[in-house]
Amino acid sequence: AAARATEMERASTEREKTGVFTGSRAVNPATGERIPIWIADYVMTTYGAGAIMAVPAHDQRDFEFARALRLPIRVVIAPAEGPVPDPATMLAAIVAPGTMVNSGPLTGTPGEAAVQRSTAYLEEKGIGKAAVAFRLRDWLISRQRYWGAPIPILYCDRCGVVPVPEKDLPVLLPDVPFIGKMGLADISGYADTTCPRCGRRARRETDTMDTFVDSSWYYLRYISPHEDEVPFVSADANRWLPVELYVGGVEHAILHLLYARFITKALHDLGYVAFDEPFKRLFSQGMVCHTAYKCPDHGWLYPKEAVALRCAKCGKPVETAYFSMSKSKRNVVEPAEIIARYGADTVRLYTLFMGPPDRDIEWSEDGIRGAWRFLNRLWNLVLGQLPRISPVREDPDPRGFDPAAAALWQKLHVTIKKVTEEFAERLGLNTAIAAIMELVNEISAYVERPEANAALVRRAIHDAILLLSPFTPFLAEELSRRVGEERPVLETPWPVHDPAALVGGEVEIPVQINGKVRARLRVAAHAAADPDALREAVLASKDVQERLQGHEVQRLIVVPGKLVSIVVR
Ligand SMILES: [Zn+2]
Ligand SMILES: [Zn+2]
Structure with missing residues (x-):
């Protein structure tokens, strides 16, 4: 039963934990303690080797397993505040960082240094070392749909799986009217071919490649779009790539960008490209948001169907909410209409002016x-x-x-x-x-x-x-x-x-007091051109202040860039 549990079930903290003691024990190399080995149904088979050292006090699923099977629980990380909890009365694992306790020579190590010091300790004792674990899995690239690169493989009853000979590459998609969710297997005659080895009848592979395959290397093809013999020319790719700036939604960060990086690194290791990262910089743009209207009976409405916050179809009051534009919520702006009214450049300018490009912005x-x-x-x-x-x-x-x-x-x-x-x-x-x-x-x-x-x-x-x-x-x-x-x-x-x-030049501004030039000020050109700034600069000047002492300013006339005239009594 433990072996059959799916990854989802294993990851769940809801599920009741079950397990069987193997009768064997392992020796903890750090302490010499003998530790029982259990078979459990919640450990991820893909995590490390699939065998883990349980830490019941600090992992919720280990905790539940230990509680269910009455295994000892030992607190080894003390919470930042309060006393070290008693395992007998703990209700849940302590997962927050804290200071190491009950940890022999490592007791007292603060949380932020714990991993590094524990690893150093193991290396020093010669009983372990740091390692990076990859979670790489096979990538199933075949898809049962039309849009994708055909997989260049044939099946022959006599020869088995036969690659399409290089001279026949690429295998192109058949030029037929596209219908709904059609795949290549639905196109009569597409699969029929002859075996290049024995000349007998053979079948073409009808799966196409996941389009992520194409997006994993298109930037290389863009460099050599007219090459018929090779996918790309290495010298040209090395001259123009990697891509300086990649602008894309953050949703690309997990799949497409990982695939693209993986393919690039593989091509680098194989000597086809001199760089091992395809994109130097990633910029994720925000979404354009707009009010969405919902009628209790008619669902999402287009803005013009919600007149004065009522449904144009039934008159009921509509609910409004604020979402990123999406066709399903109908809170979109029809670009063609806006462009017809204001021009494409206005739309461009406005879209970029609305706010910082990495934030969500509201269309208005x-x-x-x-x-x-x-x-x-x-x-x-x-x-x-x-x-x-x-x-x-x-x-x-x-x-x-x-x-x-x-x-x-x-x-x-x-x-x-x-x-x-x-x-x-x-x-x-x-x-x-x-x-x-x-x-x-x-x-x-x-x-x-x-x-x-x-x-x-x-x-x-x-x-x-x-x-x-x-x-x-x-x-x-x-x-x-x-x-x-x-x-x-x-x-x-x-x-x-x-x-x-x-820097801007300075200019000389004469200051008249009661009609006579009494001072000449050096003022930054931009300040001299601005009446308020010039007035301020003149009144702040020591020279002018001294001359105004004991007088009352009646009028102050500013001629930007030219002159300041003060009338005093
Ligand atoms: Zn054959
Ligand atoms: Zn309605």
Whole structure:
């Protein structure tokens, strides 16, 4: 009976434990104690060798087994708080970490060091050593369905199992209309073939491979998509791989990624690739969530079927809940409708702007309208500036900048740096977009100035378009053409920030008191361009404070980037 228990049954703590004493004993090499050997029905046959040292005080299933069969229980880990429990009255195993007790020379070892010190002790005594145990099992890859790579095997009554000769590879899926859950065995004639060894009639294997087989090495095939003779060219794979960044749902982390890593490691050991990990970095994106509506009679409703929180079919009040978008809960947004109304670039921009890409985010119609308005503002800005920037060919010269120009120049370079770093490191694409929006706002404010530097405006608009291009590729391409770029955006180098521009220059601001210049302040260009910051900087200046002593400030006029005038009494 013990041998027949399934793994699920074995793992259960609900089930009553049964077992038989073998009559044999093992010697504990650490203490010399003789320990009874039992056959039990709850030990995992796949765990280690399938024979375990029971620890009844600290494993719930060992505890239940010991209780059921009246075996001794010895506490060897004391809980962090309170006295060491009496085994006779314990109700459950103590599984929390704690300090080792009743453990000979190891007594007193704190929980965090217990594994390492116990292992070291065994190694020192020459009675054991640390080992890594793998739980690798065979992978059954055959599937009884159409979609998958056919397994290139034939069956011949005389020759047995025969691999399809290499010259006949690959075995392609038959080109037939696909029906429901059809497998290759359902396609008449598919299995009939002749044996390549004896020429008699033979049958093809009709199972296909699990599609996890394909996804275990597709990244290698992508490198050599046109190769007919080999799956991939090692030299090319070694040049382009491993994959820098893998973006995928966290659900891939257990199956697909393990298979892919295993196959890569095997190919590495066999000498086909120089790397032994297929992906350098994994990024798991969050889900897009939306309100779901449920009618007590009609089940899940589409948003338009829930009018004013009532079912459009029967009028009953609906329940609402918040879930990641799924077809079954009908809380999805139809992309085609949204794209028709706002354009694909708006949807892209909004989706990436909604929140950090690794978190779940809530879809909102207001949000998408906000993204749409921003793109319209940008469009109008660029088209409105064409008369100013079209004649310009030269790059701006920061040495000739007035404070407002210096501030925009600094903002441009700060933004380039920020967006570039978000792509390269943090993947905070939402904050990258926010930074571009700020930049566009500053450009919009700057171009209102009659004395605006046309070369600077041209450069700022040009770079803003490039920075936005990964998010809104169509719009970026269109705007880029409109401002006179010959090259497609995709072939234009990514902008590079100038470290000197990040600091921002200082400008001299004259401070008038009652109409006479009484002080000249050095103020950071970006502060000088901002009325509040400039006012603060002037009032904080020691020089100005001394001159204002004993006077009452009646008026303070700030001309950003130019001058501060104070009227005192
Ligand atoms: Zn044969
Ligand atoms: Zn209803």
